[in-house]
Amino acid sequence: MSFVTPDQPSRPTEVGPRPPGRPGAARRIPAPRTGEPPRRRPPLAVAAGVAAAGAAFTSWLPVAVVLWLFQLSEGAATVPAAVRAGLAGWLLGHGVPLTTDAGPLGLAPLAMTLLAVWRLTRAGVHTSRAIGARGSRSPRRALVAAGAVGVAYAVLGVLAALLVAAGGPGVSPVRAGVTLAVVGTLAALVGAARTTGVAHLLAERAPLPLRDGVRAGLVAGLLLLGGGAGAAGLAVATGGGDAADLIGAYRTGVAGQAGITLVSLAYAPNAAVWSASYLLGPGFAVGTDTAVRTSEVSVGALPAVPLVAGLPGGPVDGPAGALLAVPVLAGMVAGCLLARRVIRSAADEKTPLPWAPLLRPAVLAGPVAGLLTGLAAAASAGPLGGGRLADIGPVPWHVAAVATVVTGVGVLLGAAATRVLSRP
Known part of the structure; x- marks a missing residue:
């Protein structure tokens, strides 16, 4: 048993051969493995899909909660209605107009827009890291990562438009897909350009x-x-x-x-x-x-x-x-x-x-x-x-x-x- 007191701190662990005059064999340090296969990276579609889904969920959830409070005050709060209303507000925050009984609704809440853009920027960062493009200073890889996020985000926008149109205000799935593809690609490109170093490269050449x-x-x-x-x-x-x-x-x-x-x-x-x-x-x-x-x-x-x-x-x-x-x-x-x-x-x-x-x-x-x-x-x-x-x-x-x-x-x-x- 070893005793450790404030006046007698524990000695650091000795690595390698022991000093002369002390009994016992030297500790063996395992040699580094050679030929170990590199860590497998997820496919681009998987990385972009997960990142886009995370960005969509974190920007949709606050909208759904706020609109659920409205429905709760009227005594008509149900989970499907809250989900559908949240999706409608989420699409509106991206600039997708809605068709209601009172007329077109296209005034986007910019607080929700800023939240979605920030999360999409982070999606570009995560996708670039997942495909191993961090610090590559490659414009092509930055564009590929941002484009993949934009495509995945567009698919989510089309699905959201179909769900909203099934029992709520009218919305065009084509308009939703195109709008979210543009917003998702541009916002993700900001994060991808910073992660890959392309932004720094362009600043150096400007x-x-x-x-x-x-x-x-x-x-x-x-x-x-x-x-x-x-x-x-x-x-x-x-x-x-x-x-x-x-x-x-x-x-x-x-x-x-x-x-x-x-x-x-x-x-x-x-x-x-x-x-x-x-x-x-x-x-x-x-x-x-x-x-x-x-x-x-x-x-x-x-x-x-x-x-x-x-x-x-x-x-x-x-x-x-x-x-x-x-x-x-x-x-x-x-x-x-x-x-x-x-x-x-x-x-x-x-x-x-x-x-x-x-x-x-x-x-x-x-x-x-x-x-x-x-x-x-x-x-x-x-x-x-x-x-x-x-x-x-x-x-x-x-x-x-x-x-x-x-x-x-x-x-x-x-x-x-x-x-x-x-x-x-």
Whole structure:
């Protein structure tokens, strides 16, 4: 028996021959096996199918739970109905329109869209690792992994459309398959490109001004959308009493009110994009022949949802006008970060910094930010039924054009000011 105390710690295990003067034979270490067959990897179809199914399940489950709460409040909650309703909401989150008695429903909840895109990105990562493409820096293998995930996701979309159409709103299986194939492939390609190293390879081969311009544009666009989210949250918070009254007016019990709140949260990213469009100037519509802009607010009868409490009551005036500077400030912050990065690089190389390496990426940042906000505006818009609710959201190209100019000017101002005020 060996005794171990704090003053007498256990000795490390001795490997190899014992020191001289000690009895006993040396311990034998087994030699590594040679000729051992390599670890078998799953087929591409199996890896992509499992990854796509996991992404679909984790993005469908929250939707099914929220809609089940609605059905529970009405006393009609059944497992088949909850599954079918969850699949309908899951397809809607990918941009697949539904046909209902009230008209077409195509306003996608962007919170669910972001969740699905994130899970598909992880599916691309898992598939690339499963087929042994990690770190291969092979564009072909990245495309193969992403395409396999897209095909498997499209099959799941077709099956979901058939189940929904069997006893619920109308949905086209062809539209569902094509839409989910595109979304699944593009999202999985992001994860596959990062895992295989293709993203790093493309960044190395791209010109430095292009890399800096894309990075600054993405920063400016994300800051603009973040400013819109902050403004939307502030508007809803100041109208919190009205929002609570709207929720209480449903009289659906705790479960139903929880479901209404969760649905409102699912559309919160849509409200953030609409708020960014409002700050930019083009504004958005909440129905046919309506407009919500800084200079005009013209709305009619609105659906009783909590997000309606955040709509402005009229044109911007007073201290609220300071919010209109958010788009320019977002561009200036991105320009400042761009200039600091370029100045630091020049200082490390101990070379003078001319204006050209700074202004070229600053000019490119505006179109990148405009493209990002335009795509976000397109994803956030759609019909919410027939009649006057057939036009909801901003006009994408209006948002993209104004964001390109406003953020581009802001990036140029921020970069130039940082360059002038920086210490040589």
